[in-house]
Amino acid sequence: MRNNMVEYKLKNANLQLLRLELGEIGTNCYLVADRTNKELAVIDPAGDFPVLWEAIEAVGYPVKYIINTHGHWDHIGANKELHEKSGAPILIHEKDADMLKLGADRTFRVRFAPSEADRLLADGDELPFGAYKLRVLHTPGHTQGGVCIVLAGAAGDELVFAGDTLFQLSIGRTDLPGGDTDQLLESVRTKLFTLDEKLPVFPGHGPHTFIADEKQYNPFLR
Ligand SMILES: [Zn+2]
Numbered sequence: 001m002r003n004n005m006v007e008y009k010l011k012n013a014n015l016q017l018l019r020l021e022l023g024e025i026g027t028n029c030y031l032v033a034d035r036t037n038k039e040l041a042v043i044d045p046a047g048d049f050p051v052l053w054e055a056i057e058a059v060g061y062p063v064k065y066i067i068n069t070h071g072h073w074d075h076i077g078a079n080k081e082l083h084e085k086s087g088a089p090i091l092i093h094e095k096d097a098d099m100l101k102l103g104a105d106r107t108f109r110v111r112f113a114p115s116e117a118d119r120l121l122a123d124g125d126e127l128p129f130g131a132y133k134l135r136v137l138h139t140p141g142h143t144q145g146g147v148c149i150v151l152a153g154a155a156g157d158e159l160v161f162a163g164d165t166l167f168q169l170s171i172g173r174t175d176l177p178g179g180d181t182d183q184l185l186e187s188v189r190t191k192l193f194t195l196d197e198k199l200p201v202f203p204g205h206g207p208h209t210f211i212a213d214e215k216q217y218n219p220f221l222r
């Protein structure tokens with residue numbers, strides 16, 4: 001179990017961003033908080049609920065949203081427990097919502113606690129979050145309901161959570177059910193590479209990166 005926590009230093013001191021590596025394969029789970037308005041969003045509660053809850057309690061703000069970037073087992077393992085403990089709604093794109101209910105992944109032969117979406121996300125949705133908004137980008141290709149989430153403030157976009165759409169120098173695999181390589185590359189080009197090049201990107205696995213670096217160096221997209 002790898003759950004070593006990283007706190008990122010962001011330019012905007014009102015924002016707090018923590019990453020935990022949770023679950024069997026150490027998937028990135030992000031806690032993002034608006035310190036001024038004391039609101040917290042959890043992106044991909046991947047597993048290891050006790051560890052996740054301890055981190056949430058240390059931040060000390062109520063959970064406003066539980067957001068799944070997509071429906072794969074390694075991103076949703078603590079959905080049910082977090083939903084029950086926090087009362088926060090589970091949000092996922094409509095095309096991946098049914099995956100939450102399955103309780104198992106046949107390809108990986110793993111089980112997880114089934115959960116249900118409380119709200120379905122669509123491209124362009126803007127979720128109020130303290131002084132910010134969480135903007136939904138539908139980026140299909142890894143799964144059909146994959147989304148990226150842009151945290152946007154009055155001064156512009158601050159960062160993007162990329163799920164398994166874009167990684168540092170890589171992209172999400174497209175050999176699983178619902179995967180489509182051309183569609184994934186199109187999603188990255190049209191939805192992510194059109195964002196401010198200075199934006200930091202926080203993916204579902206591995207270290208963070210920047211839009212500019214991926215445009216320049218990502219071997220799948222050159
Ligand atoms: Zn995935």
Ligand SMILES: [Zn+2]
Binds near residue numbers: 072074075
């Ligand atoms: Zn993943």
